[in-house]
Amino acid sequence: MPYLDNRLMARPLYLQVRDVLVQRIVVGQWKPGGTLPNETLLAQQLGISIGTVRKALDLMESERIVTRRQGRGTFVNDYASETLFPFSTFHNFEGQRISGTKRAKSISRVQADAEEASRLGLQRGEELIKVERLREHQGRIFMTETCLLPARYFNRLPDDLGPYRLSALAQLNGILVGPADERVDVALATAEDAKDLDVADGTPLLRLDRTIFSDQGDRLEWRVARCALRHERYVVRFV
Amino acid sequence: MPYLDNRLMARPLYLQVRDVLVQRIVVGQWKPGGTLPNETLLAQQLGISIGTVRKALDLMESERIVTRRQGRGTFVNDYASETLFPFSTFHNFEGQRISGTKRAKSISRVQADAEEASRLGLQRGEELIKVERLREHQGRIFMTETCLLPARYFNRLPDDLGPYRLSALAQLNGILVGPADERVDVALATAEDAKDLDVADGTPLLRLDRTIFSDQGDRLEWRVARCALRHERYVVRFV
DNA sequence: AAGTGGTCTAGACCACAGA
DNA sequence: CTGTGGTCTAGACCACTTT
Numbered sequence: 001m002p003y004l005d006n007r008l009m010a011r012p013l014y015l016q017v018r019d020v021l022v023q024r025i026v027v028g029q030w031k032p033g034g035t036l037p038n039e040t041l042l043a044q045q046l047g048i049s050i051g052t053v054r055k056a057l058d059l060m061e062s063e064r065i066v067t068r069r070q071g072r073g074t075f076v077n078d079y080a081s082e083t084l085f086p087f088s089t090f091h092n093f094e095g096q097r098i099s100g101t102k103r104a105k106s107i108s109r110v111q112a113d114a115e116e117a118s119r120l121g122l123q124r125g126e127e128l129i130k131v132e133r134l135r136e137h138q139g140r141i142f143m144t145e146t147c148l149l150p151a152r153y154f155n156r157l158p159d160d161l162g163p164y165r166l167s168a169l170a171q172l173n174g175i176l177v178g179p180a181d182e183r184v185d186v187a188l189a190t191a192e193d194a195k196d197l198d199v200a201d202g203t204p205l206l207r208l209d210r211t212i213f214s215d216q217g218d219r220l221e222w223r224v225a226r227c228a229l230r231h232e233r234y235v236v237r238f239v
Numbered sequence: 240m241p242y243l244d245n246r247l248m249a250r251p252l253y254l255q256v257r258d259v260l261v262q263r264i265v266v267g268q269w270k271p272g273g274t275l276p277n278e279t280l281l282a283q284q285l286g287i288s289i290g291t292v293r294k295a296l297d298l299m300e301s302e303r304i305v306t307r308r309q310g311r312g313t314f315v316n317d318y319a320s321e322t323l324f325p326f327s328t329f330h331n332f333e334g335q336r337i338s339g340t341k342r343a344k345s346i347s348r349v350q351a352d353a354e355e356a357s358r359l360g361l362q363r364g365e366e367l368i369k370v371e372r373l374r375e376h377q378g379r380i381f382m383t384e385t386c387l388l389p390a391r392y393f394n395r396l397p398d399d400l401g402p403y404r405l406s407a408l409a410q411l412n413g414i415l416v417g418p419a420d421e422r423v424d425v426a427l428a429t430a431e432d433a434k435d436l437d438v439a440d441g442t443p444l445l446r447l448d449r450t451i452f453s454d455q456g457d458r459l460e461w462r463v464a465r466c467a468l469r470h471e472r473y474v475v476r477f478v
Numbered sequence: 479a480a481g482t483g484g485t486c487t488a489g490a491c492c493a494c495a496g497a
Numbered sequence: 498c499t500g501t502g503g504t505c506t507a508g509a510c511c512a513c514t515t516t
Contacts, residue, residue, distance in 0.1 A: 204443030
């Protein structure tokens with residue numbers, strides 16, 4: 001039995017099963033958008049009960065790794081497609097979530113300074129990918145953002161990094177995106193912000209300072225965004 | 240069988256069980272902080288399998304209605320105690336959630352104007368309880384808030400409404416708090432804000448415009464807060 | 479009709495907490 | 498030692514989707 005440890009005191013079986021299945025997705029055995037084998041087959045292959053497989057799959061669905069549909073099957077979520085909005089908080093006035101279209105202003109590689117290293121949990125001087133970009137909605141730019149990603153995690157890059165989504169980029173590199181936290185406060189527009197966002201210099205903007213973690217707890221991205229909300233709303237939903 | 244409908248095509252049994260158990264909590268058969276009967280007993284009393292009871296209780300735990308502890312029992316969450324922070328987004332710089340201490344500035348009863356009625360889904364002129372209060376942390380006031388509650392839902396009021404928490408107030412009135420949403424943007428300090436928060440007139444503040452719903456979808460509270468963050472951070476956590 | 483995930487059952491055994 | 502929730506099993510049957 002190469003995978004599972006059924007001894008007493010071991011980590012619960014369904015968690016081990018979850019890890020095995022996630023690993024198979026990460027290495028590409030089951031691809032984004034594709035289907036997993038059905039529950040009965042998985043249970044037979046793993047030599048365990050179907051109820052335990054279900055518990056692992058339920059967990060994976062709650063982690064937004066797969067989607068299960070009665071009568072159809074269990075599908076690997078595809079974060080490159082536009083249907084999933086993992087960390088989007090922007091809504092239009094009708095209450096629908098929006099992502100906006102992203103456009104790169106600059107893409108470069110830099111060495112982490114003290115603050116950047118600290119925020120990303122790296123050594124000073126480590127290589128970072130720096131993406132500055134603008135986000136627009138209904139034809140107007142409402143947000144500027146500066147994204148920093150540790151280069152070590154992202155060896156495979158898409159042709160155009162500008163509009164890319166972190167969750168898709170992670171999926172491309174066999175990384176599972178975990179939680180994120182975002183600090184929200186007010187900042188005054190710099191001259192550059194003012195130009196990009198078409199507001200007066202010194203206008204108070206909503207500043208979003210976000211860190212995204214992997215499922216292992218590694219910090220994958222530090223992003224600072226500044227927003228001049230026009231047709232958009234920043235909405236937090238508590239459940 | 241007064242409670243459960245076991246026919247084909249019926250609503251799933253575990254959801255019916257959830258509703259029955261929630262109802263018993265709401266009417267006070269099991270009180271906040273108290274324990275529910277154990278799983279085996281519940282299953283016997285309801286004439287169903289223990290697995291179905293577990294599924295209902297798992298759901299209720301994810302809804303933050305009960306807390307389950309291995310070896311001890313299943314407990315009704317007590318929202319009047321200070322251990323639960325249902326909708327708190329404020330953190331100190333060490334990353335711990337804080338609630339701050341609340342102090343009432345004024346408590347009154349008003350008739351809903353057009354906007355208030357619209358935001359709370361009521362008829363214009365309906366009676367509202369209006370609470371204006373201040374929140375402080377580390378000895379400094381960092382937030383002013385104006386809360387509006389439809390009087391119809393809150394017949395029972397505690398002695399001192401000022402520092403009360405909505406979730407506790409709802410529990411007192413047999414209402415189950417559901418989701419909430421909060422719009423975040425920037426507003427400039429009015430003269431009154433400036434005085435309360437000890438900032439200059441016109442200082443840009445973080446404005447939090449929150450609506451809290453019941454589990455039935457009724458709107459229980461509309462609150463608008465203005466924050467001058469000093470030792471506090473507004474943090475949104477995505478999971 | 480065949481195949482999928484969803485519900486429900488009945489029971490065994492384990493880990494944890496408290497008397 | 499007893500009682501609690503947590504895990505795991507084996508199987509039946511249901512509802513939904515596609516062939």
